[in-house]
Amino acid sequence: MIFKLTGVNQGSSGTRISTRCPHCGHNGTFESIGNDIQNNNSNRVFGIRRCPNEKCFGHMFFVYDKGQKNIVVTHPSDTIPFDKENIPENVLNAFQEAILSHSNNCFIASAIMIRKTLEEICMDRNATGNNLYKRLEDLGSKIVIPQELIEGMQELRLLGNDAAHIESNTFDEIGKNEVEISIEFTKEILKAVYQYESLLGKLRSLKKTKEEENN
Known part of the structure; x- marks a missing residue:
């Protein structure tokens, strides 16, 4: 959820926080909101910042280590960016949950949702089989995709499978x-x-437009 900070009194000083906005993906130096707070017994400072992108103005909490000179944590946490265009809702929701779990260091949950993403892709493309292995095999016959990606999907299937079974001896080896x-x-x-x-399709449309202009 995003709350836009508009009409606020901006602080003129504070720790310089440069990062990627967890809301809009804009990279920049975030604007100070109020005064930062520092624990006298540590180098850590925390406070609130506002995204400098005028179309966003999303707020972010942060903890910064002045000794290490790095951001310890932000909330909302930063997420891995990706292109959402043309991805069906069920597939998109599963993958977004995988990315959100990763951003909160919930790596086993993220692995499970990556497997869920594969399940949703198979369902969307009507791939059949009595287990995910068979469905991914069938998916390879229904779509034009490099063989390396088909093989990679089987590897991802195994990662999620290990994560989903607590009795597995390897599930807790899944990390960042x-x-x-x-x-x-x-x-x-x-x-x-x-x-x-x-x-x-966009490239062909562009080519068609150019041809029409030349005729």
Whole structure:
């Protein structure tokens, strides 16, 4: 949820916070709102900032370590950006939950939702089979997609499967690196399934317009 901070008194001093807005994705130096607070027994400062993008003005809480000179945490937390164009709602909702779980360091939950994203893609494209392995195989015969991405989907399926079963000996080995690679790979799958065709259509439309202008 985004709350826009408009008509507020902006502080003239405070810790310089430069980051990507968790609301609109704008990169910039956030504006001070009120006074920062520092614990006398630590180097950590916390306060409120406003996105400098006038179309957003979203608010963000932060904790900053002056000794390490880095942002410890923000709320809302920053999320991995991705293109949402042409992705069906059910697929999009599952993948957004995977990304949100990752941003809050809930890596096992994120892995489960990546698997859920694959399930939703199969359902959207009417892929059949009595388990996800079979459905992904069938999906490969229904869509034009590089073989490497088909193989990658099977790897993502196994990651989510381990995460979903508490009795698995490997579920708690899923960490930040595994999930971030899985998210990036899933982004490429979504592009291949839902966005390349649209991009090609735009290119053909542009070419047609140019030809019409020249005639």
